[in-house]
Amino acid sequence: MRSFDFKQVDVFSHVALKGNPLAVVFGADSLSDERMSAFAAWTNLSETTFILEPQDPRADYRVRIFTTLNELPFAGHPTLGTCHAWLEAGGEPKGDEIIQECGVGLVRIRRQGAELAFLAPALLRTGPVEADVLARVQRGLGLAQGDIVRAQWVDNGAGWLAVMLADRQQVLNLEPDHSQMPGLAVGVIAPCNPERDGVDAQFEVRAFIPGDGMPEDPATGSLNAGIAQWLLAEGLAPDAYVVSQGLTMGRAGRIQVERVGDEIWIGGSVVTCISGTLTL
Template identity: 55%
Template sequence: MRAFRQVDVFSPLPLMGNPVAVVHDADGLTDEQMAAFARWTNLSETTFLMAPTTPGADYRLRIWTPGGELPFAGHPTLGSAHAWLEAGGAPAVADTVVQECGAGLVPVRRGERLAFAAPPLLRSGPVEAGDLTRIAAALALGVDEVVDAAWIDNGPGWVGLLLRDADAVLDVRPDLALFGDLDVGVVGLYPDGAGDGAAAEVRAFCPGLGVVEDPVTGSLNAGIAQWLAGSRLPTSYVASQGTAMGRRGRVHVDVVCDGPSREVWVGGDTLTTVIGTVAL
């Protein structure tokens, strides 16, 4: 039997964010066991806390969707750090937890809420015309409805599309049969004062990972901030996500500039909703 927690991430209200299933003391589990449990939970992600293998890390994290393993994901990072701390984990540095995962070492800052430092993009830059046509078709959009597009992949494979406004994002009705292996994030801005404190509305579609729409997505919001913060978005803002699914996700983004370098921090509230044990 292993300790288990389910943590709601990116909402101060219970059951209104994105849950992650966290298995503690998961050393010794096989890939097959982890994949089977992730399929069984049927959540966007299920994580497994293990002893670190890299100097400087407080723990190692394996992250699985129902469709396979990811090198990095945002809400599992925050939820797993919350679970590890709540279970008595003591970081080597008091105000920062250091997570080891497939994307390397990811610092998680402790403060009013947990926040992770966005890892570097694995793929960035403009989207070719043929790819954009395919992506727009998967979203049941015309190419002329896309204001801007870019690859913003920090692990899951994200491509980002900027639409004319938040309402256009909420109106998207994707054609799932056309997605294939696409992982697509869409973002649109709210007029000042219209977003209930949020500057933008975000949606994430990733049926190739076994998740049709992700309720609230840290990795996607990190990529969006690396792409748009300081130009179309402020360097400090809150993004709304999950509205179309009846959730109330709030993602807190802060960009710290030090000369030419920029560090993006993505934070959110975390709340344990289930505590128990699991037999694997």
């Protein structure tokens, strides 16, 4: 047993307790895979990260990302949350950008004033969602035939597929039956009507991970990175927009999306809620 520095941060919110929490463990090189997995399951957060020495000399640090069930090669809110924790703990990047090493390779992160943004990684899977899978999603979300107006695989390492509904209120009203969607990671998006909805966002998103300790994610960087690549490629969103997520969970997540040339950046605020040590 030994002690490790530890932080718990809130991502995609500038107000504590309104975003997506993340546990961050520093100096985790000596921890076994089994110990990391066990601690991530114990936190019961959507993700827990472990900071290690980089293996690639171009990287500033390496991170391993665990859900309550398994390890992910990439995830968005853990990327921003880990970077915030690393910088706050005195981390000094080698260049103007911070370079994170993780399962998908090197991820670029930049500072935008008080916010951080990561470069959306390439999709590992894209294209139409198979009819049988889409039928499972429709049943699981309790939707009628025709409610899903578009659907696409947007998997950048976390397995996401996304469906679009016509109206924001449909998204907020969803009461999913997770038993109908085992093994799937499902994002749901709909455009906001600024005059009617009165929100400072252009889209409302919800993210469902049936079987996980947190079956709904309150603010999701990887999903929104995948959705952004889909929407922007098809001309369904402007070059810069804001996503609202987590409202039905009592959160107020805000994800900033911006296309700069050929690059898509996903950003938001991060605040630290807990700093201390833990024994593992």
